[in-house]
Amino acid sequence: MPAPSAEFIQLITSHQSRLYAYTLSLLGDRQQAQDVMQETNLILWEKSDQFRPGSNFAAWMLKIAYFQVMTHRRRRRKLEQFVFDDNLLENLAAESSAATDWQERQQAALQACLEKLPERQREIVHRRYSEGYSIRKLAGQLGAAAPAIKQTLFRARSNLIKCVQFRLQEGIS
Amino acid sequence: MKRTALLSPEEADLLIGEVIDGGASPAQQAQLAHLLATDPAVRRTYLEHCRMEASLAWEFGVLGGEAFPTEPSPASRGEARIPALPVSWWKPLAWAASLMLVATTAGLFVPNLLREARWNAGGAVGIVDRYAGGSLAVSNTSIILSPGESLRAGEYELSGGFAGLTLAQNVSLMMEGPAHFQIVSAGRLILHRGKLAARVPPEGVGFTVETPHAQIVDHGTDFGVDVSADRTSEIHVFEGEVEVQSLAATTEPLRLGTAQATRVDAASGSLSGIELDQERFLRSFDEPSLPYSRKVKLKDPVAYYRMAISEDGLTLLDRSTHSRHGRIIRGDLDLPPMVPGRFGASLRTESKNFGWVSEGPTSESGLLTLTTWIYANTRVRSATIAHTQTPAGPGQFRLGLFGDQGGLAVEVLDLSGQVVRLNDPSPLPLGTWHHVAVVADGDFLALYRGGERVARTACTGVMPLTTQSLAIGAELRPDSAGPAPGTSRFWDGRIDEFAVLNAPLEPAEITALNQTTPPNRRNKK
Known part of the structure; x- marks a missing residue:
């Protein structure tokens, strides 16, 4: 099997977020979504010579x-x-696939939007995603109930969705 | 199922959150499935949140084989963090490799290449300034950074030694390995293990360091952070102010000012005040230019080991004009052989580290001065500060402790080939720096500690030799080729500024050397 080209590796890399969003939406389970994502990566790798640039x-x-x-x-x-x-x-699957290529633009907008989150939401997002803390652990650290943490996370994601959509619509990144 | 149709938008949102965050019960999943099938608005919100979840996971580097946050299994509850799940990458890879028996090698490179591409895609947030021993690698990739290369958001492993980094806003970091850390952004770093010393200029105020159990926000300062193997964190402020917030406790943040320090307990997250430890953190690669070193250099030493950090981390640099460089022989501990000294860095001689110069300095005039700074953790029986040896017999000098009595002791080979011995009747005080000097002026052999002469005896001078080996912090074998087999005479502590002079120093000059104080010392003698 020939080694994939640098361009192909770049394509896989730049589509990881989209691939995960897709598998998560279809499976509704983070761990299973990650497993299927990795299996898909392997097949993409193996079939790289079949992809037409x-x-x-x-x-x-x-x-x-x-x-x-x-x-x-x-x-x-x-x-x-x-x-x-x-x-x-x-x-x-049909609705998830319909989205256009968005990863790079969305990520650039997301970085700006993260800075605009209310402090509490930003802190919880950081700890959740950067540190890998579970909801239970976050609740213990912050002296809050787990449902409240989940609610804050949901609100943070909602705020980020609105902010990213606004920036993309307005052509700001 | 009828109830699902009656869910308010807020309740539907909560259901989506439960599924995205991994805590939904089967009944909740069924509720959401029904809503997704029947309500396009809920479906749209769900897909938007899946996309945002993926974007956040990508942004924070938990895609591509890194750890991913999930709810802990019952067996792992109580752990502070969710461990990395590299198996999610390797499981299918290993399965495929064994099943297909093809492309095994190429397949196993997939995750590394993706991680490398991911890291390369990030914007530069800083630069690697320099190294001393060890190497700095992007975690789980084959990327090893050289001085001058950019730092990007990602996880790093420093195998050992030191690495100097500069982040945006001119935040300078001196990392001490072995260390594992993550650069989140130019203004935020997570130290999982190891040490760092940070120097934050006014434009970098707000720079944040996280440890497993604390967050440290800088308010314009020089500070050090040490995360030990048991995940206990210590924060030491050399100058300025930082704010320390325990991640486990809900107490008010602690403000630490100049010369203050705190420890964050790994189990409880509680903060305990401790003494500032200047000896803990090495804060510069360069030995400071000080009156002390200028005074020594003016005497044209035969050798002058300032214990400066070398590029490879293992060269004992001679700063005299003779360049009799030696090697640092590593002992038992996987820690850098250089630690904070009396001035700049010093040689860590605990755990059987020692310095060795195969063609060491000699006095050819018969006159001799040894001058050094020493620090002892314990008084090892007959411990060695410096020892010289030739293949034919003893070298010109041996400096160390006297048996179990523990006072300083010196031996020199006099002009007639006899060994002259001298020792300090007082045991060497532990846990502090001492200036030590030995002078053979042709009439006497004198031993000084702390600028005071503590012993003296008649001595005609030292026998001129053309060559001898020198060990600093260990005793040499009779053939001078290395430390003595089975020796227990290693120095347990630190040795700094070791110089050999071809001339005797006057008592006043020794007093002056002893009185030269290092800059910015606030708590140590």
Whole structure:
């Protein structure tokens, strides 16, 4: 198997966030989403010579990811019941795929928006994502109930979504 | 299921949050599935939050094989943090490699290459200034940074020695390895393990260091942070002020001012005031130019080991005009051999580190002065400060402690080839720096400690030799090729500013050397 080109590696790298968003939305479980994401990465790597430069990498990647999600569900069906049925999965996959290439622009906007978060929300986001603290641990550290931490995280993400959308619409990054 | 249709938007939001954050029950998941299937607005919100979750995970570097925050399993509850899950990368890779028996090597490089590409894609937040021993690598990649290269957001491992870094806003950091740290941004660094000394100019105020259990916000200062293997943190402020907030406790932040220090307990997160320890942090690569060193150099020493940090971390640099450089022989501890000294750095001789100069300095005139600063943790029996040896027999001098009595002791080989011995009747006080000098002026051999003469005896001078080996902090073997086998005579402490002169110093000159004080010392003699 020939080693993928630097351009191909760059394409995979720049689509990691989108790939994870896709698998998370279809599986609704962070760990399973990460596992499928990694399996997809491996297949992308193995099939790198099949990718035609200039064609739609995101579409190709998400097609492989969708297949991997279905394989994952089949493998695990004996262990657990998935609450997302096949129809819902198709709808989510279609809507999730419809987003245009957004990672680089979204990340640039996100950096600016993080700075604008209220201090409490920014702190919790930092600790959650940068430090890897669990909700339970965050609650203990901050002397708050776990539901309150979850609510703050949700609000922080909502604020970030609005801020990023605004900046992208206004052409600010 | 009917109830789901009655959920308010806020309740629907909470459900999305539960699923995204990983705490949803099966019933909640079913509720959300129903809403997603029936309500396009909820579906849109859900997808937006999935995208934001992914963007945040990417932004903070928890995609691409890094740790990912999840709820702890029952077995791991009580841990401060969720451990990294590299298995999520390696599991499918290993599976594929064994199954297909092809492309194994290429496949295993996938995560590293992605991490490298991810790191390279980040903007520069600082620069690597210089190194002394060890290497600085981007964690879990093959990227090893050289002086002059950019620092980007990411995790780093310093294998040992020291690394000088400058972040934006001119924040200077001296990292001591082994260290594991993460640069989040130009203004924020997480120290998982190891030591750093930070110098923050006014434009860098607000620079933040996080440790496993505390957050330190700078208010314009010089400070040091030490995270030990048991994850206990210590914060020492040399000058200025910092704010320390325990991450585990909900108490008010602690303001630490000049010459104050605190320890953050790993188990409870509680803060305890401790004494500032100037000896803990090395804060500069360069030996300061001071009256002390100028006075020594004016005497044209035969050798002058200032114990400066060398580029490779293992060269014992001779700052005299003779350049009799030696080597530092590493002992048992995986710690840098240089530590804070009386002036700048010193040689850490604890744990069997020692300096060795195979073609060491000699006095060819028969006159001799040894001058040095020493610091002892314990009085090891007959411990050695400096020892010379030739293949044919003893060298010109040996300086150390006298047996179990623990006073300073010196031996020189006089002009007739006899060994002349002298010792201080008082045991050497521990835990502080002492200036020590030995003078053979042709009539007497004199021993000085703290600028005072503590012993003297008649001595015709030292036998001129053309070559001899020198060990600093250890006793040499009779063949002079290394430390004596099975010796227990290593110096347990630090040795600094070791100089050999071809002429006797006057008592007043020794007093002057002893009285030269280092700058910015606030708590130590």
